[in-house]
Amino acid sequence: MPRYAALIYEARSNEGTGTPEDWAKTMAEYTDFGDTAGAAGVIGGGEALQPTSSATTVQVKGGAKGGEVVTTDGPFAETKEVLGGFYLLDCADLDEALRWAAQIPGAWHGKVEVRPVIDFSQM
């Protein structure tokens, strides 16, 4: 079964959690999605990430291992919507993955990017 990463981009991941009411409502929405997609056997994993204020970006210069390590405070790209978490979805094809992705709360609070996961056992 192909696996897809559903990467959740939201403006709120940038700013923290908002009011406790917002937080509770969002958690309920995610629990709802987890119950539905979990019962369907689609979820192969996933994590929520701390806000981007906690992010550090590491880059090794020179295009090769052992180069100078440059560490930057903050996420890779300074955009309004940032990666806030992800699910791993086991789906037959892209259409099915997109259908599930559209049910992730992040899809209406922000956007969800769907990317196929490389299956190393097939290489």
Next chain:
Amino acid sequence: MIRREGGRVLATLVRLVGSIDIAEDAVQDAVVDALKRWPADGVPNNPAAWLTTAARNRALDVLRRESKRTAKEADARLLDEMSVAFQEVTTDSMVRDDLLRLLFTCCHPALAIESRLALALRTLCSMNTSEIAAVFLVPEPTMGQRISRAKKKIASARIPYRVPADHELPDRLPSVLQVVYAVITAGHHSPEGRLDARADLAAEGVRLARLLTELMPDEPECTGLLALAMATHARRYTRLDATGQVVLLANQDRTRWHHDEMESAAAMLDGVVRLHRPGRYQVEAAIACLHGIAPSLAETDWPQIASLYATLEMFAPTPVVRVNRAVAVAQAVDAAAGLALLEEQDDFKLAAVENWHLYWSTRGELLDRLGDTAAATAAFDRALNCVTNDSDRAFLLQRRNAIVGNVASKRREAS
């Protein structure tokens, strides 16, 4: 003929082998084989079936070689299943379903909008990269990359090879209609060579529009597109003269139009217009039908056509529509009113027409009618700088020289 069958054969092969790349190579090899054998052995009774069988065998060879190289058990099992599937006898309804699958896959929303049409022209219409590049006015390597990226995405993201479920169709429809429309346009206005070099695309466009109409009989825009395709196709033998020169609508021999096709297009359109769910393809079809039923250019209902173009511009505010509207208004009112519409374009739209020969030639014609020969000649010079197909170039050159010649002879008369 091989080109015409190519899309069908490929559509079936993609379903069988599950890879556009392998299917394309296999069909290509089968075509090369056919070109070698048919002249000597004669064309088989069912060329499409012959090509499909040849391409299947070819694909199976490639897959067997691949599986030996990687020595994967899964592949071997898959191949066994596949050779069973390869025994199938392809029926017409299966070919129809395969074509729809290929069309919807090429038009999948996960592909960039400009990639969808490119891919459809490549796979369904067997156009080569250089022809497609000319359609989009981009360099050939850029187009090559765009097509190969799209094919890679279909494979890596596993865009499924199927016709969407009924409830998904409304969302998927606009992009499919847009692609079929572009196929029809390329058929009537070949990007390269003679204007009718890809007349097969016009017929393919009618077939694809009919497939969609059968799939979605309640969707007025599908029927509108089919009516448009048919009404345009009905004028196919009158657009060029014997030497390949463009014949303007005004000079086309209307007795050689296919009036039966024109009438069935108009009847079909009447049926859906009553549903009162208008859209751009219904409006365009109405324009094409009005031209089709007019006994002559002078007796054409120009005011009605000009007003339909104004409606069309609300659905599709493009420079192409504006130029056509200007032509209709020039007929319905006068040349100055037409020219005014061309000059009303904002900067953004002017940038879009900068390299479009029909914009400049239309300007040239209207300026000439207003007696501004110098500006008309300059406009035709710009048109000649942008034109890509031979028929249009010859026509533009002839018009430009006629305008310059008129002035020269008037000067001689005066002196």
